Amino acid sequence: xxxxxxxxxxxxxxxxxxxxxxxxxxxxxxxxxxxxxxxxxxxxxxxxxxxxxxxxxxxxxxxxxxxxxxxxxxxxxxxxxxxxxxxxxxxxxxxxxxxxxxxxxxxxxxxxxxxxxxxxxxxxxxxxxxxx
Amino acid sequence: xxxxxxxxxxxxxxxxxxxxxxxxxxxxxxxxxxxxxxxxxxxxxxxxxxxxxxxxxxxxxxxxxxxxxxxxxxxxxxxxxxxxxxxxxxxxxxxxxxxxxxxxxxxxxxxxxxxxxxxxxxxxxxxxxxxx
DNA sequence: CCTTGACTTAGAGTTAACTCGAAGATTTAT
DNA sequence: ATAAATCTTCGAGTTAACTCTAAGTCAAGG
Numbered sequence: 001x002x003x004x005x006x007x008x009x010x011x012x013x014x015x016x017x018x019x020x021x022x023x024x025x026x027x028x029x030x031x032x033x034x035x036x037x038x039x040x041x042x043x044x045x046x047x048x049x050x051x052x053x054x055x056x057x058x059x060x061x062x063x064x065x066x067x068x069x070x071x072x073x074x075x076x077x078x079x080x081x082x083x084x085x086x087x088x089x090x091x092x093x094x095x096x097x098x099x100x101x102x103x104x105x106x107x108x109x110x111x112x113x114x115x116x117x118x119x120x121x122x123x124x125x126x127x128x129x130x131x132x
Numbered sequence: 133x134x135x136x137x138x139x140x141x142x143x144x145x146x147x148x149x150x151x152x153x154x155x156x157x158x159x160x161x162x163x164x165x166x167x168x169x170x171x172x173x174x175x176x177x178x179x180x181x182x183x184x185x186x187x188x189x190x191x192x193x194x195x196x197x198x199x200x201x202x203x204x205x206x207x208x209x210x211x212x213x214x215x216x217x218x219x220x221x222x223x224x225x226x227x228x229x230x231x232x233x234x235x236x237x238x239x240x241x242x243x244x245x246x247x248x249x250x251x252x253x254x255x256x257x258x259x260x261x262x263x264x
Numbered sequence: 265c266c267t268t269g270a271c272t273t274a275g276a277g278t279t280a281a282c283t284c285g286a287a288g289a290t291t292t293a294t
Numbered sequence: 295a296t297a298a299a300t301c302t303t304c305g306a307g308t309t310a311a312c313t314c315t316a317a318g319t320c321a322a323g324g
Contacts (some may be wrong), residue, residue: 007294008299018300019283029280037291040302052243059236063260084247091240094233104191108223111184115216116286138322150270151313159311171270185312195311205276 010042013078014050021050028067029053059094134175142174146182153182160199161185191226 011018024030025040030049032040042050049070056066069086072079143150156162157172162181174182181202186211188198204211247251 003319006299007301016282020281022301023282035291039291053247054237055239057281059233059240072264080247084244087240087244087247089306091237091244095239098230098233098237100234103193103252105223105230107187108191108219108226112216112219112223115212115219131156153309155272155312166271167321169271171321189311244301 004041004043005047006040007040010040010047010050014047014054016050016054024050024053024063027063029063029070056090059090061090065090108120136175137179139172139174139251142172142179142182145179146186148186149183156182156185156195161195161202188222191222192229193222197222210260 005013007018007021010016010021012125014021016024020039021030021032025032030046030053032042032046035041051067056069057063065086072083072086137139137145139150139153142153146153148156153162153164153172156246157164162178162185164174164178167173185202188201189195197218201215204215204218
């Protein structure tokens with residue numbers, strides 16, 4: 001199977017624009033094989049990498065750090081423990097971030113509760129979390 | 133009691149720089165009373181507002197939206213339901229954001245697990261979440 | 265008095281991660 | 295054959311929220 005895709009197809013599949021895919025390659029996040037004439041041909045593997053980059057980005061990992069990770073990947077088997085450590089460390093940062101957001105959300109709830117108390121006859125729209 | 137503070141003191145107390153406090157005022161997030169000669173005097177109330185701004189910011193509310201909220205506050209009692217709605221809506225956005233982060237964290241955990249499987253003799257540093 | 269701090273306006277610089285466009289050449293697809 | 299896609303390089307523009315500097319004036323505290 002191992003299909004190949006043009007940059008436009010890769011863009012459509014991953015939701016990352018062609019511009020940005022080229023940008024990622026320039027930043028060392030991707031290295032996509034080329035045809036004899038120099039056009040990029042994305043493999044399913046490449047698409048997997050793009051998805052992984054997107055995942056890390058969504059968890060607030062900066063591009064340079066992602067680049068570091070991927071460089072380690074290319075450096076082979078003996079970097080596995082380093083790579084895992086990076087992910088584990090990042091997971092910790094992320095968990096802290098989530099915990100902070102939740103504590104802020106509690107503070108926000110207190111404020112909302114305050115507004116509910118001030119004007120009780122409008123209570124009906126406060127507990128709407130599950131409505132939509 | 134109702135103490136008053138210079139801009140530097142307010143900066144120290146809130147952790148927001150004097151520069152940024154002035155910036156917030158320019159953006160309509162604060163309106164701090166002045167001495168006869170024009171120097172800002174922050175009240176405890178003002179500090180409360182600053183803390184609230186910081187809270188909303190930390191939950192990713194953009195400054196213009198915070199400004200809208202605060203403008204409503206000044207417009208008085210009949211905007212209470214609007215204000216609460218803003219907070220409730222924002223709480224939803226925030227809850228979604230947290231949920232997304234958590235789902236990404238799960239994906240990250242899967243990756244970490246994969247790395248653990250690849251090289252089991254290094255398992256010892258994977259479950260370290262509670263260590264430090 | 266004198267140093268430190270405050271005020272104003274105005275504008276430039278910063279950071280991250282795109283985002284876009286143009287120019288000019290080549291390639292691919294129909 | 296021709297239209298659409300791709301390639302390269304280059305550099306400018308965007309967004310948010312600061313962050314800092316400068317110039318020039320004025321106020322406050324000891």
